[in-house]
Amino acid sequence: MFKQIELNYNFNDLEPHIDELTMNTHYSKHHAAYTNNLNGALEKLPQFKDASIEDILKKLSDISDETLRTAVRNNGGGYYNHNLYFETLKPGGSKKPMGDLASRIEKDFGDYDSLKEKLTSAAVGRFGSGWAWLSANKSGDLQVTSSPNQDNPIMDNKGWIPILGIDVWEHAYYLKYKNLRGDYISAFFEVLNWDEVAANYAKVKSA
DSSP, X not given: OOOOOOOSSOTTTTTTTSOHHHXXXXXXXXXXXXXXXXXXXXXXXXXXXXOOHHHHHHTGGGOOOHHHHHHHHHHHHHHHHHHHHHHHTOSSSOSSOOHHHHHHHHXXXXXXXXXXXXXXXXXXXXXXXXXXEEEEXXXXXXXXXXXXXXXXGGGGTSSOEEEEEEEOSGGGTHHHHTTOHHHHHHHHHHHOOHHHHHHHHHHHHHO
């Protein structure tokens, strides 16, 4: 049975950039629902009993029942994506990339500001609900993409693993920012913990 990531910070610790009510609702309602619904769907899929969420998302095509496949795709994606999101928003840590990750960003994007611009464009430009991603592969390459709904790069099965995700579903920002998605994205970068992103990058390379 999958469990939500346990937050080691309070819902109001990201104020004023992301407000307490949004964090509480996002984690306690939306993320909890994705987790519960995923577990409910997996009860009918014993072949995934001991599988990691990453393996499940890579093998969605193995689920023959279309309704169950959709349920696992949406809720499994929601579970995984939000675990990553809340993990990288942990207060403290570097406000800009450091070390190996910073060097790779310079190689692939030119500099941090260029990466930030690409991520912002991907997030602002995502029509409707979805995500913007910074992903890595085992070779250490980086790419910026976006995906609809609760999809993510793992589902493409091309070796890309998200190390940072920007949630642009309205539930992530509408209580505070209304329709001003760009303002929310600017605020997101104010509370993004790049130490956590760098740790994710190191895990992908060493996997």
